[in-house]
Amino acid sequence: MAKRGRPRGTGKKRRKVTVQFLERMHTGKVTQPYEILERIVKKQRADLKDVKIGIAWRLGWRPDADKVLTLGQCKKRGDLDRELDNYDFIIMLNKEAWPTLDDNHKERLIFHELEHAQLSLDNNGEPKKDDRGRLICRVRKHDFAEFRSVVENYGWQDNLSDLAQAGINDSKLPLLAEMTKDKTKKQTKKQTEKQNKEAKKGMQKTVAETEDSQ
Ligand SMILES: [Zn+2]
Numbered sequence: 001m002a003k004r005g006r007p008r009g010t011g012k013k014r015r016k017v018t019v020q021f022l023e024r025m026h027t028g029k030v031t032q033p034y035e036i037l038e039r040i041v042k043k044q045r046a047d048l049k050d051v052k053i054g055i056a057w058r059l060g061w062r063p064d065a066d067k068v069l070t071l072g073q074c075k076k077r078g079d080l081d082r083e084l085d086n087y088d089f090i091i092m093l094n095k096e097a098w099p100t101l102d103d104n105h106k107e108r109l110i111f112h113e114l115e116h117a118q119l120s121l122d123n124n125g126e127p128k129k130d131d132r133g134r135l136i137c138r139v140r141k142h143d144f145a146e147f148r149s150v151v152e153n154y155g156w157q158d159n160l161s162d163l164a165q166a167g168i169n170d171s172k173l174p175l176l177a178e179m180t181k182d183k184t185k186k187q188t189k190k191q192t193e194k195q196n197k198e199a200k201k202g203m204q205k206t207v208a209e210t211e212d213s214q
Pocket residue numbers: 112113116142
């Protein structure tokens with residue numbers, strides 16, 4: 001008996017794959033997103049020169065409930081990912097939006113995504129490595145995240161959480177603060193003594209001039 005509906009294998013809805021890895025080379029040329037990425041790393045992000053970054057197209061991103069359309073995303077690879085290939089980061093770009101951007105916007109977008117890509121540093125500012133000698137990477141958060149209405153009502157200010165953290169640090173370190181104060185007092189006292197000595201030598205005017213120029 002013939003079945004009603006679509007014949008088997010035709011028109012059946014299959015799950016859509018939303019990611020396509022972008023090869024660096026296409027018909028003998030470096031593809032545009034990689035060309036931009038490599039230019040930025042060379043000029044502005046030399047710290048990433050030994051980091052392997054791949055690019056993938058992302059399809060089907062739609063504006064969210066707040067009407068924000070994601071244009072790119074920087075993803076750090078995990079241990080298993082790096083075991084399979086050696087990419088440290090993958091930057092995903094909105095495939096539908098990419099052709100609508102001009103060259104300046106494309107560069108700005110890739111620069112932005114690269115700002116998320118950071119190396120973990122030790123206390124001496126040297127890149128940390130894992131026990132396989134690979135660089136340890138991290139994803140950096142945005143510096144600024146604020147509502148337009150907050151800026152409209154209160155103006156643009158430093159990040160409140162930074163200010164609060166500074167306050168908490170200060171209150172946790174009253175002893176250090178006192179010590180610093182004492183040190184400052186001692187230094188001021190020393191400076192005054194020195195100035196008095198110099199004044200005696202007829203050099204007061206020179207000191208005053210130096211202070212004014214600061
Ligand atoms: Zn971002």
